[in-house]
Amino acid sequence: AQSVTQPDIHITVSEGASLELRCNYSYGATPYLFWYVQSPGQGLQLLLKYFSGDTLVQGIKGFEAEFKRSQSSFNLRKPSVHWSDAAEYFCAVGRGAGSYQLTFGKGTKLSVIP
Amino acid sequence: DAGITQSPRYKITETGRQVTLMCHQTWSHSYMFWYRQDLGHGLRLIYYSAAADITDKGEVPDGYVVSRSKTENFPLTLESATRSQTSVYFCASRGDEQYFGPGTRLTVT
Numbered sequence: 001a002q003s004v005t006q007p008d009i010h011i012t013v014s015e016g017a018s019l020e021l022r023c024n025y026s027y028g029a030t031p032y033l034f035w036y037v038q039s040p041g042q043g044l045q046l047l048l049k050y051f052s053g054d055t056l057v058q059g060i061k062g063f064e065a066e067f068k069r070s071q072s073s074f075n076l077r078k079p080s081v082h083w084s085d086a087a088e089y090f091c092a093v094g095r096g097a098g099s100y101q102l103t104f105g106k107g108t109k110l111s112v113i114p
Numbered sequence: 115d116a117g118i119t120q121s122p123r124y125k126i127t128e129t130g131r132q133v134t135l136m137c138h139q140t141w142s143h144s145y146m147f148w149y150r151q152d153l154g155h156g157l158r159l160i161y162y163s164a165a166a167d168i169t170d171k172g173e174v175p176d177g178y179v180v181s182r183s184k185t186e187n188f189p190l191t192l193e194s195a196t197r198s199q200t201s202v203y204f205c206a207s208r209g210d211e212q213y214f215g216p217g218t219r220l221t222v223t
Binding site for chain 2: 034036042043044045046049090100101102103104105106107
């Protein structure tokens with residue numbers, strides 16, 4: 001069975017600083033990987049996804065993620081964080097090309113210091 | 115309005131009562147999903163549906179029932195609510211990506 005680990009429960013960064021959120025997955029086949037963001041009281045919004053090809057994927061809001069098969073990782077990065085990026089971030093792995101049954105990590109809450 | 119909606123947005127019910135959470139999508143997506151979100155657990159899949167009249171269990175299906183008579187609707191029923199089912203419930207449908215509804219916050223007292 002697939003699983004996703006987000007080692008950091010809560011991260012605090014200063015506005016303008018760089019950000020990296022860690023995600024490690026366990027999946028037997030080629031993974032379909034996703035990053036979602038959830039603002040307080042809101043649903044989830046897709047930031048980016050990786051299916052195949054270039055291992056560095058670009059997403060919305062200036063985020064990018066890099067797939068590293070050897071490390072079973074899919075870390076999310078942003079070069080300069082804005083106060084509006086404060087939210088909870090979820091990494092997910094999808095099973096199969098058809099159903100997109102997603103297994104989520106437990107999330108990382110990002111706080112931004114002005 | 116196009117999109118995915120959930121109702122009610124907030125619900126308080128008592129232990130043992132039946133409660134139904136509604137989910138409606140306007141895209142005619144085949145796949146729909148129900149998740150629950152609990153602190154420290156992230157989102158966990160309860161049930162999903164591949165099409166009308168086709169449903170299957172996810173990770174945490176016990177205590178829940180789903181149906182899908184129409185493509186656009188995917189209601190989730192708690193037949194006899196328990197305190198452990200206090201949670202935020204998200205419905206989603208899959209197009210080119212998985213789109214999530216705004217959530218229903220359910221409190222079972």
